Amino acid sequence: MIGIGEGRSGLRWLVLALPCAVLISFFAVPNVLLLSASFMRSEASVLIDEFTLDNYQDILSGALFRGAMLRTVIVGLGVGALDVLIAFPLAYFLVRTQSRWKGLLIALSLAPLLASVIVRTYGWYVILNRSGAINQTLQGLGMIDQPLALMPSTGAIIIGLAHALLPYAVLTLMTALSAISPNLELAAMTLGASRWRTFVHVVLPLSLPGLIGGFVLCFSIAISAYATPAILGGPATQTVATLIYTFMMNLLDWAVGSALAAVLIAASLLLLYLASKLGSQRTAL
Amino acid sequence: MGTRVGEAALLLKGIEKRFGLVTAVRGLDLAVAQGEFVTLLGPSGCGKSTTLGLIAGFFPPDAGEIYLGGRHVENLPPFARDIGVVFQDYALFPHMTVAQNVAFGLKMRRVDRAEINARVEEALDLVKLGGLGSRRPLQLSGGQRQRVALARALVVRPTVLLLDEPLSNLDLKLREEMRAEIAALQRRLAITTVFVTHDQGEALAMSDRIAVMNAGAIEQIGRPTEIYERPATRFVADFIGRTNVMPATVGAAGSTQVSLVTVQGATIEVATAHSLATGARALLAVRPERATLATAPVADALSLRAEVTQILYLGASREIHLTLDDGPAVIVDLANDGREPPIEIGDRVWFVAAPASCLVLPA
């Protein structure tokens, strides 16, 4: 027995070492490089090895960045809220249904994950643009004369991202809801609680960790998303992610771009930390 | 068994429930009097929980009528039925304290704060949990959770208390303790109760009446002694306690008495309520503890030749396994009176049962 345990420990290290190596070389190192770049000066597209806080000062005092930061937060909050609101009834139905199509229905609700985010976003482009499906329909019905400017806009970004990220919220909420015994709802009802009060007093408080989890997941993916804001937004509706791209790829200012990225990462980490505090508080009940 | 709406606290008339192709309950009639403790007893899958769910209103019946306290309820949702339910898994709200769990039904009925506090305390005292109100359900033992579930159901003073196998998650010792306690509590509060179990010991010990269910219908309903002493069918006889059953033919049939011819051509006069025609096939049943062994045939009693195949010492009794000549295997329970019975495996003996210990069952 001991021999087997010892013989395996070498293998165990190898099994651990591989993911560690991948994580270090492709995650930790780039992040350290990124962080250090954000403290360097950039002159004529070249990083100069000289410590400075100017990049942060620039972005934090600039209206461009503050506008993008605000829009990013609004997009994150909007996508998180919209997804959790839509996903909750769907997840509840999927968890509780006795239908023999249950498996198929679950697969269908997660199917959007199979299509690339670009494809799904262009779908919204086709619907929302000046001569898109909505404008053509409304004009055809004679309800509007001039096409509506549905995009580029923050709203369009929120709709596109909410659609793309819905399966994540559904999955998170399904996990939380399937942990709630249906007997708890029946018990509440036998004690005189209507369906609504059963929901408010039993289902909602017990699914709160899932709601928070789903919200945080959608929020953090949404604030770092690039493709959807790039397609459904425009120069006037920049998010932090599109701004980073502009700085790094168009202006070739890696220092400011890195500082922007560092702020975005810090904001995500802060949110995750707050959410996990909130979550552990609830589970410690 | 009166079935008038006014008399019964709970009345089920011709209840049917199907789940897809499965008929879980078929044409069930049941009347439970005010303050009565009725147990639904039967094997797994016979429709006990479904019946309870229909009374509670978890799903509507496909046919039939349900009355609670004289009220026609089968179209009412659970929260309008005024019932108390104790679930097998207790279904305590994990995010609430014990006191909040117990207070839930009162809060939903919008009882005022002061009265809620007083009644919650009273209910917790009733189930001997006074002082544990601020605990969480997860911090309690199985037996304590059981008591919280009971207090939560009782505190609202429901018309009917429904219990679905509430003791099956407890260990043996606790189970016996709780069954005595629940029965005593039920008598003290005189609350109409429907109890579901597949444990015959629980059913016999706790109930005013037992309804033995088989395949979605009630096979026999009666007081525990009736069910045990005079089972109406082979299913009931086998399900409650153990029974030796042997084939028989009706020799001569009177109005209350039949003469049965059984294995080895033995004939015995047995009292019966079944009307049986002469020549009909029937079953003769004898409980193991009502039969005995003898070295010679006994006059005026059923005496059958047999061979001892096994002797099991059980402490309070000995279980003697026999094979009847030209007949089935049977068992005799000999109470332990301190002396060792002079029998050994392979002995030729007589299996003896007095006419009063013999039962006729339809074949």
Ligand SMILES: Nc1ncnc2c1ncn2[C@@H]1O[C@H](COP(=O)(O)OP(=O)(O)OP(=O)(O)O)[C@@H](O)[C@H]1O
């Ligand atoms: N929701 C349901 N959907 C489909 N079939 C069901 C459902 N509930 C019960 N059944 C079926 O109805 C029959 C009766 O079930 P029920 O739960 O009433 O049995 P039970 O007597 O309580 O058994 P147990 O002692 O195992 O709890 C079973 O065949 C069961 O499979």
Ligand SMILES: [Mg+2]
């Ligand atoms: Mg059951």
